[in-house]
Amino acid sequence: MRRCFFLKKMVLMLAMGALAAGTGRGAFAAPASVSGIQEYKQNISTQEYEKRYNAVYGKFTGQMAEQGNPADxxxxxxxxxxxxxxxxxxxxxxxxxxxxxxxxxxxxxxxxxxxxxxxxxxxxxxxxxxxxxxxxxxxxxxxxxxxxxxxxxxxxxLSNGVPIKVSIDGPARPFYEAGKAYYYMRQGQLNMSCAICHVKYAGHMIRANLLSNNRHHADHWPGYRLKWGKTGSLQKRFRGCNKKVRAKPLPFQCDTYRDLELYLTYQANGLPVAVPGFRM
Amino acid sequence: MRTSKKTVFLAVGLTLAIFVLPVAVLAGGNAENGKKVVDTKKLGNCAACHVVPGMEFPGDVGPNLIEAMKNYSEADREMLRQRISDERKFNPDTIMPPFGTNKILTGQQIDDVVEYLLSLNKKK
Amino acid sequence: MVIGRIKIRVPSVIKKGEVVPVMALVTHPMETGLRKTKDGKVVPAYFINDVDVFYGNDRITHCDWTYAISANPFISFYLKADKAAPLKIVYKDNKGGVYQQSVQINPR
Missing domain, CATH: 1.10.760.10 (Cytochrome c-like domain)
Structure with missing residues (x-):
């Protein structure tokens, strides 16, 4: 329930984003949303993405999640x-x-x-x-x-197989926008946002790893991750991602991470809940 | 007196031209150190996004540097330097980290990298 | 985490003589002996190096494992279910730990 000071930064970033849009710098990007954030468009088509994803992971993660998942x-x-x-x-x-x-x-x-x-x-x-x-x-x-x-x-x-149905109407809307603002916020020494990798460059490789699309990010947590060698939650993954761009990770279940979780889960709307997940 | 002043200026100018300027050009960097920076994960880690010589499993987010460097020559040295230092000057919505601005690399290391990149072109 | 918990999966209905998949999972840290902690101390090697599978009284599979196997290893193999007998999997690690579990196979 800690109010993260990052919110302040987010407001600043929003203002800057509005400024950038005003000067016409972002004319090449997709249309701006209600909150003034410029949404990215995926560089490659969805079919191409599926093809690349299957070429790298195939059915391995799905099979392991069902048959040999240590999280069981x-x-x-x-x-x-x-x-x-x-x-x-x-x-x-x-x-x-x-x-x-x-x-x-x-x-x-x-x-x-x-x-x-x-x-x-x-x-x-x-x-x-x-x-x-x-x-x-x-x-x-x-x-x-x-x-x-x-x-x-x-x-x-207990909800396995039930399609995810997250609502962002009414009072949840500002929190959704805050989560989105964090998702699009440039941060860390490497100056990257979540969105630039997982929306714009989804399907590309960074070294031997495939950048995944945010559609499937929130439906399988808590899950087992081979890299960790243990089971962890989505927010542990957030922290890992923050560290990778050399930004400061936030505490578990702080406001910003909960907003971000809402944003990501909304992206997964319609997919069945599939826990425990299995990822590389 | 006037002429002597002029000659002094001229002499100083010439000395500068002969000794200082070549040093400034030569201070460009060391290609071998540049390769180390490019290949080290904690420094350049260029292979994460670019195809660079000698690194397995390169990424494909950024341009293929082996191909791209064919279009660059010695005249683009300053531009390359600026691009590595802060690509946002050229493309405000880039994914490339600002290596100079955010102090991921020192100025000397960036010079080394530029030297190494230009040397890729000379080999072939 | 408890070390040495085993889960063996076989199909619930097996016909006699059928070739069925068997999957087994065990919890184990599988330390390679190459990893260091933050203070620079080497974490001692601790891994399963010997796996035996018995079907009835016969040893049907044997594996020699090294530190290259991942944590919480998973094995999968096919078994011709031609008799009613217990299927027993025995894991032995390099510190002398022995973990085993068996499931009864009753082909119809």
Whole structure:
């Protein structure tokens, strides 16, 4: 719930973007959106992108996610945690949500979403901790700890196969725009934005790695990543990306990252939830 | 007196022309050090986006430097230097990191890289 | 993370004599012995170097692994299911740890 000071920078960046548009510098780019951010267009066509993606990864990641995903062990632990009675009220998650989480089916497909109680975007990880604190009287789990990931993984896996349906209407709109502003913000010593790699140059190679399109970025987390050798969340990936462009990573579940998660999940609208994911 | 002043100026000018200017040109850089900068991941890491000689699995985000350098000659040295230092002067929406402005490389290292890039052209 | 948790996947319905895929996963850090921590200390090698697969009393597969295998290794092979017997997979690592699990194969 920490208000990140990056928001200030974002406002500055927005103003600068508006200025640049005013001087006609960005005349070659795609039309400006409501917030004044110039959206990029992918350099290559979608068909070409699919072809390149399949040439690099093929069906490997999909098959491994189904058959040999080490995150499955964590999923089993999450199931046990779901039924474990904790806290002062003597409840477990299962006491309210059904023995096998029947009542939570499809819920994760609507997250992250705007929540008036916190006047911001509520992610699944945050919601689990809030629920534990308010309804169970149990201590909040530390973000990115094994138990937190296991529980989040299990709750999300209950919605597997349900198409993602994230709403950005009404009060969620400003947060979506803020997430988008961060996505398009140039940052770090290398002066790159998320968007320039994952929208404009998606499908190109950086050394031996393919730059992926942001369409499939948010549908499979928490997931196992071969490079990490363990399971992590989408926000851990954000932090990794920030470090790669030599920018300062932000704390887990801070406002900016939650807005960004909303922006990315909206890009994945319509795709089925598929956790735990498996990526290289 | 006037003439002597003139001669002094002339002499100074000539000395400058003979000694200082060639030094300024020669201070361009060292192609071997430039190659090291280009190939080192923590410094140039050029192969991430460009095709450069001797590096496997180059990226294809930026132009192929082996091909592109055929269009550049000694006269473009300053322009190349500026492009590496801050490409945004030429293309405000570029993906290329501003190596000079953001102090990823020192001025000397950029000179070395420019020297190395120009040397690619001379070989063939 | 608990080291040595094993998950073996076989099809739920197997016909007698059918060739079925078997997939097995084990949790293990698989330290190569080449990695260093931030203080420059070498992390000692710790990896599975020997895998045996038994079907009934027969050893049907044997693998010699090195540090080149990734963390949480995954193996997959095909098995001709011609008898009702347990399929047992035994992993041994270089520090003497032995991890094993078996599944019963009941062809119909």
């Amino acid at each position: 062990f964590m999923l089993d632990d999450g199931k046990d945690l779901f039924k474990k009675v904790e806290g002062t009220t003597g409840k477990s998650c299962a006491s309210c949500h059904g023995e096998n989480g029947e009542k939570l089916k499809g819920v994760a497909a609507g997250y992250p979403k705007y929540d008036p109680a916190i006047k911001g975007i509520n992610t699944m990880a945050l919601q689990i901790n809030r629920c534990r604190k308010e309804n169970m009287g149990a201590p909040e789990l530390k973000y990115e700890s094994y138990d937190q990931l296991a529980l989040e993984l299990y709750v999300k896996s």
